[in-house]
Amino acid sequence: MAARNFSRQRESIKEFLMARKDHPTADIIYQNVRSQNPNISLGTVYRNLTLLADEVEINRLNVGDGTDHFDANTSPHYHFVCTECGQVIDLEMDSIEFITSAAAARFEGQITGHKTYFYGICGSCLKL
Amino acid sequence: MAARNFSRQRESIKEFLMARKDHPTADIIYQNVRSQNPNISLGTVYRNLTLLADEVEINRLNVGDGTDHFDANTSPHYHFVCTECGQVIDLEMDSIEFITSAAAARFEGQITGHKTYFYGICGSCLKL
DNA sequence: TTCCTTGCAAATCGTTTGCATAATG
DNA sequence: CATTATGCAAACGATTTGCAAGGAA
Numbered sequence: 001m002a003a004r005n006f007s008r009q010r011e012s013i014k015e016f017l018m019a020r021k022d023h024p025t026a027d028i029i030y031q032n033v034r035s036q037n038p039n040i041s042l043g044t045v046y047r048n049l050t051l052l053a054d055e056v057e058i059n060r061l062n063v064g065d066g067t068d069h070f071d072a073n074t075s076p077h078y079h080f081v082c083t084e085c086g087q088v089i090d091l092e093m094d095s096i097e098f099i100t101s102a103a104a105a106r107f108e109g110q111i112t113g114h115k116t117y118f119y120g121i122c123g124s125c126l127k128l
Numbered sequence: 129m130a131a132r133n134f135s136r137q138r139e140s141i142k143e144f145l146m147a148r149k150d151h152p153t154a155d156i157i158y159q160n161v162r163s164q165n166p167n168i169s170l171g172t173v174y175r176n177l178t179l180l181a182d183e184v185e186i187n188r189l190n191v192g193d194g195t196d197h198f199d200a201n202t203s204p205h206y207h208f209v210c211t212e213c214g215q216v217i218d219l220e221m222d223s224i225e226f227i228t229s230a231a232a233a234r235f236e237g238q239i240t241g242h243k244t245y246f247y248g249i250c251g252s253c254l255k256l
Numbered sequence: 257t258t259c260c261t262t263g264c265a266a267a268t269c270g271t272t273t274g275c276a277t278a279a280t281g
Numbered sequence: 282c283a284t285t286a287t288g289c290a291a292a293c294g295a296t297t298t299g300c301a302a303g304g305a306a
Binding site for chain 2: 064078080089091096099100103110111112113116117119121123125
């Protein structure tokens with residue numbers, strides 16, 4: 001379905017995203033990718049992020065701070081959001097996948113997945 | 129702390145929200161409250177929703193569709209979002225509150241809560 | 257050549273805000 | 282009177298889009 005051509009810009013974006021352990025916003029990606037690709041436009045960054053997210057090559061996170069964050073790690077895992085500094089951190093935790101069945105138990109529709117974000121204060125902010 | 133005056137507009141908003149079982153957006157609230165309050169402005173709706181949410185009299189939901197939804201039910205419960213029609217539905221399910229401790233187990237920061245949304249196809253859409 | 261992609265700028269959408277006026281206590 | 286709330290319109294930030302030009306297959 002996706003007759004996709006090669007694009008230097010898209011490669012830079014993927015490359016940058018895969019190298020980061022945090023979960024940058026479109027604008028941060030734009031700022032950084034510009035060093036390798038000075039003429040890239042913010043629109044192109046958005047277009048490619050949306051394209052990659054649609055094809056599940058990356059993940060779009062709605063952490064609730066008004067701007068989307070992106071994650072090149074598409075394997076199932078959860079995120080923590082610091083309410084002090086806004087940082088988005090990967091959590092290492094046991095699977096809670098079965099909460100989907102808990103939700104499905106008394107529901108008449110069909111549940112295919114869930115999104116969960118944890119909130120609190122991160123280690124660095126606790127020390128301040 | 130909140131030296132709050134009475135306001136006809138705020139009352140209409142609360143009243144409308146409490147009467148709804150779905151989870152309307154600011155604009156839908158605005159459309160509806162106008163019948164009782166023809167001169168109310170969208171800005172006032174937003175201001176009051178933000179005020180009420182800040183004082184936890186209502187809940188703001190970020191379901192990921194780009195616009196916030198509001199819920200007058202502040203007791204802990206979970207929501208389902210239909211990926212077909214966008215409807216937001218209350219779920220009746222057992223508590224999964226302990227997922228917070230699951231997340232906290234190997235995390236150095238302090239986790240105070242979580243937000244979870246379930247996705248899938250609602251009963252009505254399944255029948256189409 | 258064909259069709260995918262881009263850069264650029266303008267447009268859109270949801271939400272917030274400044275300001276002068278009106279309502280509350 | 283002091284303060285809070287409102288309507289209106291302008292401002293905003295994030296994201297999308299139209300279009301003509303550039304690049305890949």
